[in-house]
Amino acid sequence: xxxxxxxxxxxxxxxxxxxxxxxxxxxxxxxxxxxxxxxxxxxxxxxxxxxxxxxxxxxxxxxxxxxxxxxxxxxxxxxxxxxxxxxxxxxxxxxxxxxxxxxxxxxxxxxxxxxxxxxxxxxxxxxxxxxxxxxxxxxxxxxxxxxxxxxxxxxxxxxxxxxxxxxxxxxxxxxxxxxxxxxxxxxxxxxxxxxxxxxxxxxxxxxxxxxxxxxxxxxxxxxxxxxxxxxxxxxxxxxxxxxxxxxxxxxxxxxxxxxxxxxxxxxxxxxxxxxxxxxxxxxxxxxxxxxxxxxxxxxxxxxxxxxxxxxxxxxxxxxxxxx
Amino acid sequence: xxxxxxxxxxxxxxxxxxxxxxxxxxxxxxxxxxxxxxxxxxxxxxxxxxxxxxxxxxxxxxxxxxxxxxxxxxxxxxxxxxxxxxxxxxxxxxxxxxxxxxxxxxxxxxxxxxxxxxxxxxxxxxxxxxxxxxxxxxxxxxxxxxxxxxxxxxxxxxxxxxxxxxxxxxxxxxxxxxxxxxxxxxxxxxxxxxxxxxxxxxxxxxxxxxxxxxxxxxxxxxxxxxxxxxxxxxxxxxxxxxxxxxxxxxxxxxxxxxxxxxxxxxxxxxxxxxxxxxxxxxxxxxxxxxxx
Numbered sequence: 001x002x003x004x005x006x007x008x009x010x011x012x013x014x015x016x017x018x019x020x021x022x023x024x025x026x027x028x029x030x031x032x033x034x035x036x037x038x039x040x041x042x043x044x045x046x047x048x049x050x051x052x053x054x055x056x057x058x059x060x061x062x063x064x065x066x067x068x069x070x071x072x073x074x075x076x077x078x079x080x081x082x083x084x085x086x087x088x089x090x091x092x093x094x095x096x097x098x099x100x101x102x103x104x105x106x107x108x109x110x111x112x113x114x115x116x117x118x119x120x121x122x123x124x125x126x127x128x129x130x131x132x133x134x135x136x137x138x139x140x141x142x143x144x145x146x147x148x149x150x151x152x153x154x155x156x157x158x159x160x161x162x163x164x165x166x167x168x169x170x171x172x173x174x175x176x177x178x179x180x181x182x183x184x185x186x187x188x189x190x191x192x193x194x195x196x197x198x199x200x201x202x203x204x205x206x207x208x209x210x211x212x213x214x215x216x217x218x219x220x221x222x223x224x225x226x227x228x229x230x231x232x233x234x235x236x237x238x239x240x241x242x243x244x245x246x247x248x249x250x251x252x253x254x255x256x257x258x259x260x261x262x263x264x265x266x267x268x269x270x271x272x273x274x275x276x277x278x279x280x281x282x283x284x285x286x287x288x289x290x291x292x293x294x295x296x297x298x299x300x301x302x303x304x305x306x307x308x309x310x311x312x313x314x315x316x317x318x319x320x321x322x323x
Numbered sequence: 324x325x326x327x328x329x330x331x332x333x334x335x336x337x338x339x340x341x342x343x344x345x346x347x348x349x350x351x352x353x354x355x356x357x358x359x360x361x362x363x364x365x366x367x368x369x370x371x372x373x374x375x376x377x378x379x380x381x382x383x384x385x386x387x388x389x390x391x392x393x394x395x396x397x398x399x400x401x402x403x404x405x406x407x408x409x410x411x412x413x414x415x416x417x418x419x420x421x422x423x424x425x426x427x428x429x430x431x432x433x434x435x436x437x438x439x440x441x442x443x444x445x446x447x448x449x450x451x452x453x454x455x456x457x458x459x460x461x462x463x464x465x466x467x468x469x470x471x472x473x474x475x476x477x478x479x480x481x482x483x484x485x486x487x488x489x490x491x492x493x494x495x496x497x498x499x500x501x502x503x504x505x506x507x508x509x510x511x512x513x514x515x516x517x518x519x520x521x522x523x524x525x526x527x528x529x530x531x532x533x534x535x536x537x538x539x540x541x542x543x544x545x546x547x548x549x550x551x552x553x554x555x556x557x558x559x560x561x562x563x564x565x566x567x568x569x570x571x572x573x574x575x576x577x578x579x580x581x582x583x584x585x586x587x588x589x590x591x592x593x594x595x596x597x598x599x600x601x602x603x604x605x606x607x608x609x610x611x612x613x614x615x
Contacts, residue, residue, distance in 0.1 A: 067522065067523045070524040074532055078386070078389055078390065078532055080537075082394075207371065210374070211370075211374045214378035214379055220381070221384050221388070227391075227392040320430065
């Protein structure tokens, strides 16, 4: 790069100006890791304020719990209508799945909504883009706040299930050795999916607020969140096994409720046909979760990079739309 | 020819010294003008076809498979498909009606609405008409594809009543959307969160995937207050064989009357709220201040 013209990032601008005595490159390029850390923590704090300071704590708590609990209740009533409450295993299965799914939705929506919020509502995205901080770091920070609120909602919903809806839970039987790695890797996969959605809404207009819900709703079908995959046709089961969230849900269920109904395996399942085993072991869940998460993360990082470059080239960061 | 009176007036409409024909024409143009970006916007952003039509069908399918895993009677699959189709309208009412005036404030359009010599109800009606375009397509796809893929069998004896109930459900829903649009504007930043809050909980009390009568008192309360609940129950009674719905709710003709009452009440309430908002906006000026 020989000059400033045509530069598309602050770093390139800095490269163009480097050598001039009155220019400090750090003001455009930032200070590396320290800047990233500061941008991330500031974004998390800002995201949490946006998430929570619109109301008093009690109403915020109700807000956190209402969606996951209502989702679980829809499924509970569906079970009651048909089986009259006879199947307690299935009840635990759907309550856990729907509660965890609200966490997934929150995590996936966090990054995408940050883009839309900052571009369409606050109109600050263009300023963030030209700042020395890396945009994706700030988006991850904003998304983290929503992940945190989603996690709180999911935990409370599972608690409601245990206390009021008869979910059999014994804290002494929890497999922490499985739960901790599965949660960590699962969280990474949720964030990667959120990044994919952020890349999508960078290119689309304001009305894409509902896209995260739509994508999460579609994945809902193939990940065994509310029914065992064995109900699905073989091809859809195979698709489900490629999604990290399927393995995350299976791992969390195995860890919290050892011996509970498997969402992946079971007699006649695609998994059983391929592997010859009825259900996956904890180690197998972790390995497949790691592998699928690595693929999704790589794809998300690549697609996000392409999307951000395209948005810079076409001036999409300061475009506001309405309908 | 445009003419305005030169005296203190309560509103831009009052200041415009127009005959009735011109007032009517202007308001019709306002309706069409507000509907226009929603219809045209849909054709400019093709991704909504995938995200808002194809994917929601998969969400509905998930609930179909829950019933399949429970070996439920086939009517229940139909209940889910019909419920899935109706969510299109509820989501549209919440996201593109209830929260819309708040968005308009953020975008700087709201003061234009308040200063234009048009009735704000025309703007809201335009939003509804424009929003219906995408919602109808989404609902039709979910219903059509769901019926074909999952072999749903409808048994309809009273087509006219079914169509009337459907139309009344939409008018009541969008009437509610107009009321909520005013309320959400007053509530400011809470509107955004309320939009999210009014999804799954409303789906639950409306019996989106199961007969609402199963909820007992809660279901009765929903039938009396939420257009989605009463409309869906009436449509299920009219579209599936008698006896499919085992729990007692009012017959469909009574539910149609409930929808008529809801429509009238919501539209009247919306009008009152809009007048209140206009007064607040003009006298205090705080409604159009961004960031509240």
